[in-house]
Amino acid sequence: MEKSYWMRNRVARRRFLRGAGVIGTGAIGAALIGCGSDDEESTSSAPAAPAAAPAAAPAAATAAPAAATQSSIAQGGAAQLQSSTATAVPQPAENVKRGGHLRFEISGDPPNYDMHANSTYRVNVPLSPVHALLVEFDPLSAVEGPDNVQGQLAQSWTVDNNLKVTFDLHSNAKFHNGEPVTSKDVKATFERIANKDGSIVSPRQKNYDAVESIETPDDTHVVVNLNRPAPSLFAMMAQGWNTIYSHKDIANGMDFKKEINGAGPMKLDKYERGNRFEMSANPDYFIEGRPYLAKQTVYVIPDGSTRFASFQGGETDIFLMATQADAESMMDIMKDKAVLDGPMPSNGFGSINFNTSREPWNDNRVRTAVAMAMNRDEAIAVLSKGVGYHGGYFNPNGIWSAGLDAVQKVPGYKPYSDALVAEARKLLDAAGVPDGFDATILTRQGSTYENFSLYILDNAKAIGLNFTPDVQETASAYDRLNTRNFDLAPWRHGYAVDDPDALFGEFYVTGAARNYSELSSSEVDDLFLKQSTELDVPTRQELAKKMEIAALDLYGKIVTDWSAARMVRRSYVKNVVKHPNLYNANRFETAWLDL
């Protein structure tokens, strides 16, 4: 009698293992996702909880520093440059516990160490503790503007006639190699950033167009002479990017991409690519008693799930790159063991850049049509996961924005509708491409940018444009962007200061380093110059608003959405305030752990 199948086919060990292995594929696949990449430029573009109510900031946010609210955008500040009197360094509260080890994460390695030549938080966040600034935004206030600028290496300054600023430096500051920090270092640093000799790629070089010269009468005094009044000078100088380099290092041709020598509260002990930055307290730091921390470790964790697990498991103290979904899930889990700072309006936005040296992108009607075809409600829903904002070129929640009503009068920024899409089709018809055309979208690898491209691709179909994503690894994508080797380049940008000089100087005026479409107009440039020298804030605001509308109408860069920022930290992490961007207040020298 024939045996049953199951009796006949006893499962051999090899077969069993193979079967088990294959069955495990799904589970392994799911587990493998822990190796995925996350390429967001900043948390400001980080998405929120699925189907979460945008305004539903968890109650735990109330435990966050009070400044981490909408008030963070109430900036703009002083009409004129104001002198500062020397103030004593604030003494720590009695309950400060020294010697802690602060650990947090970033989502990828920095391209190099050079703070002056980069614009990614991957450089700024891990390396800021190594450096000192001349002036800085108050790290314990989320409000960033000229009113919140305080000295760091500068203990005070005086302003003469709005055309001359004299900084008085701390005399006891030293670089980590033991050399004293002098006025020559400040001069060399800002001259390097201004990049008059074109020796580096300096994204923020236009910020210092008003600086005529820098003098160093002695080792502790720096005189900045201006060629015109520059109301935003201090805000420009306070950006976390302006770390002071040694003039000797600059003169000796030190490779700042590979070497580092700062005067900050932490010394870089070790950097293992793809793994971590390890820093220990600088015993010779010029502010006595600081930093409170003994160590800082910044882990490089590309995968979102791993970042989440690291924080949940206690391997990190701050969840810097939390998405809104992460933040809310984490707060559900951690309850009062964690604090959610935010979400708050951030200096981050999504945009589409056009290569106007290629047809038909040199035709304003085509760019306008693309702008009209973008459903910005959908952008906020799918790109910012519901926690985002409509706006133009200025932060829509800031004081410089022309306001949503004015922005939405610009044809390409009108509220999305079928009629607008039909209008866009007419523009294409008038531009001689009634049947649309094919083009590629330069797409930086990673879900953030790939999704951004898919959103554009999907919306462009409505007007007959057939776009294909051209996915490039991050470094290659940057290279293609900088060499203008693209048709369309969607990019998420972040910037340090919501100030017309900073923003337009970096993105929109003629010759701006990140004006990737290379479109500008004399009207915009003239308005830029006027507002840049205008000392009366309301007048400057009016000029900035006109400048924004004029620039929007060029469609060199189409803004799709503005995003929110947030941070989760363990409740024992004290004296850390989330700022609306990732580029300032990253030294954590006053942070301490209540353990």
Next chain:
Amino acid sequence: MVSSSGEINAADLEILRRAERQSRLWPKLKKFCARNPLGAAASFVLLIMIVLALGAGFFSTHHPYEIDGLQTFAAPSSLHFFGTDELGRDVYSRIIYGTRISLRVGFIAVGISIIVGTIVGAVSAYAGGWVDYVLQRIVDALFAFPTIVLALAIVSVLGTGINQVITAVGIVNVPRVARVVRASTLSVLAMPYIEAAYCMGANPSRVIARHILPNVFAPVIILATAGFGTAILAEASLSFLGVGTPPPEPSWGTMLSGAASQYIRNAPWMAIFPGIAISIAVFAFNLFGDALRDTLDPRLRGSN
């Protein structure tokens, strides 16, 4: 049917033969199912996959690229059987369309590896001497690299894209096929009928084409079926690593990577369903390959 002379004409004879073949096929099929129920089940799954791939437009409920900002992260429901992803795209429809990509990768990549591997293996064994030595050292060199590492290296040279992935996956499987075909060819070359063919004046190409290849075909078929699963998994792995099928193509591996990892706590269906699809496909191909080996391999035929 039968002529007045009592002879059956040629057309009718062909019909009769076909009917006879069909009548033999069904019992064979039944026998196959009885002896290999798992293999039969795997065959059925593969058949479903092929039907889904061919009729993706019919079986899907949404366009796989369609973004819906109002439906992001929707949980599985009657509207979206497998839920939606971070862009509001229907996961079920993307998996259905993803079947096309997986089968396309499987068929073409396996085709490349089988054709190239068979040629290399047969030539290597037949020619012997320095040709064999050189070809086998190349095969050894390719064997030295882990499959996925070699595929990554090839993709990094060729660039990203579905065709590049297919080429890479095909190339990395060539050594295995070449080695098996070489071994089989060497054993076939020692058979008396090969000597007989030479004695009858057959030239080398005829000997290879008519006498050697047909006799090494069984292990090649088994390798091919097993290779399907490997190819699908390799494509998924490359896509997962970000160098495979580019967006917006709904590759299963791509669906598993990127946003799926980011939102796995909030929308686990984004990872679960593509993972299940990969598992089922690879499992089915492996079981089918096992069953085919049991059927075709004379050493296993009839054994329990």
